[in-house]
Amino acid sequence: MGTNQSDTFDIGEYTVHRLGFGAMRLCGEGIIGAPDDEEAARDVAREAVDLGVDFIDTADSYGPGTSERLLREAGVVDNALVATKGGLLRSHDGDWLPHGDPDYLENAALASIDRLGVDSIDLYQLHRPDPDTDFEASVTKLAELKDAGLVDNVGLSNVSVEQLETARDHVEVATVQNNYNLVNREHQDVLDACEGAGIGFIPYFPLGAGDLDEKAEAVDAVADAHDASRYQVALAWLLSSSDVTLPIPGTSSVEHLRENVAASGIELTDDDLARLSE
Numbered sequence: 001m002g003t004n005q006s007d008t009f010d011i012g013e014y015t016v017h018r019l020g021f022g023a024m025r026l027c028g029e030g031i032i033g034a035p036d037d038e039e040a041a042r043d044v045a046r047e048a049v050d051l052g053v054d055f056i057d058t059a060d061s062y063g064p065g066t067s068e069r070l071l072r073e074a075g076v077v078d079n080a081l082v083a084t085k086g087g088l089l090r091s092h093d094g095d096w097l098p099h100g101d102p103d104y105l106e107n108a109a110l111a112s113i114d115r116l117g118v119d120s121i122d123l124y125q126l127h128r129p130d131p132d133t134d135f136e137a138s139v140t141k142l143a144e145l146k147d148a149g150l151v152d153n154v155g156l157s158n159v160s161v162e163q164l165e166t167a168r169d170h171v172e173v174a175t176v177q178n179n180y181n182l183v184n185r186e187h188q189d190v191l192d193a194c195e196g197a198g199i200g201f202i203p204y205f206p207l208g209a210g211d212l213d214e215k216a217e218a219v220d221a222v223a224d225a226h227d228a229s230r231y232q233v234a235l236a237w238l239l240s241s242s243d244v245t246l247p248i249p250g251t252s253s254v255e256h257l258r259e260n261v262a263a264s265g266i267e268l269t270d271d272d273l274a275r276l277s278e
């Protein structure tokens with residue numbers, strides 16, 4: 001299996017390969033706490049960097065804290081742009097609770113800086129707008145964190161086009177991270193807006209969280225033609241669907257990681273793309 005052959009994208013002063021790695025699956029079941037085998041999780045992160053992945057997505061809420069800690073312990077933080085997020089709390093039984101209070105966000109960013117062992121966060125994303133907090137207040141705090149040098153670049157996640165435009169009045173938005181994949185194109189308008197503005201679009205659940213059954217027939221036909229897996233086709237499709245997409249497939253398995261990175265070498269034909277768009 002080859003190394004990362006995807007082309008590159010600029011996030012502020014950083015240039016990264018467009019095919020990244022999502023570090024949420026390094027955690028235990030339900031993205032709560034540690035995995036059974038922490039060293040195996042660290043090995044997955046190390047292997048990603050060894051394969052030429054230099055863009056890793058995480059969040060303080062993965063664990064909480066666990067994914068960021070494992071990335072630091074794996075020694076990959078200095079060898080990749082690490083994008084983390086704040087703005088979600090976890091309950092012990094796994095709920096994801098939006099919390100966009102500005103003072104909380106500042107506290108969360110400081111805690112992420114400590115866990116990651118960095119002076120500043122390469123890319124800090126608001127995980128989700130909080131319906132109980134003024135969105136502009138959350139975004140203004142991210143702008144302040146950037147001005148203070150605690151955050152190098154600001155990103156958003158789970159936003160509409162309207163929220164993206166509102167945020168851009170307060171801060172330069174480097175990336176937007178929304179659910180987008182072969183079987184869910186609900187946020188096509190947000191991808192189009194990012195493309196128009198040269199903003200990176202990070203499609204999360206790039207493999208449909210492991211379930212691409214809805215498009216199985218078309219995906220499997222294209223996969224057969226390329227002697228590839230359906231997951232590789234899903235990633236190749238995301239990379240070819242726009243110049244600004246930065247897919248972050250998640251896995252807890254070195255074998256799956258290698259397969260996913262190798263997808264960067266697959267060139268889909270116009271016929272493949274037409275078939276996958278049906």
Ligand SMILES: NC(=O)c1ccc[n+]([C@@H]2O[C@H](COP(=O)([O-])OP(=O)(O)OC[C@H]3O[C@@H](n4cnc5c(N)ncnc54)[C@H](OP(=O)(O)O)[C@@H]3O)[C@@H](O)[C@H]2O)c1
Pocket residue numbers: 021022023024025057058127157158177178203204205206207208209210211231248249250251252253255256257259260
């Ligand atoms: N911003 C947000 O609100 C948000 C929400 C969700 C996720 N995210 C980010 O997006 C990243 C990706 O999301 P995700 O990990 O949930 O979903 P995903 O990348 O779409 O799919 C991951 C799932 O697919 C399986 N998988 C991965 N590669 C495979 C392969 N080659 N063959 C077979 N199965 C494979 C994984 O299981 P194995 O572990 O067995 O490989 C896992 O169950 C996360 O890591 C996180 O960083 C962000």
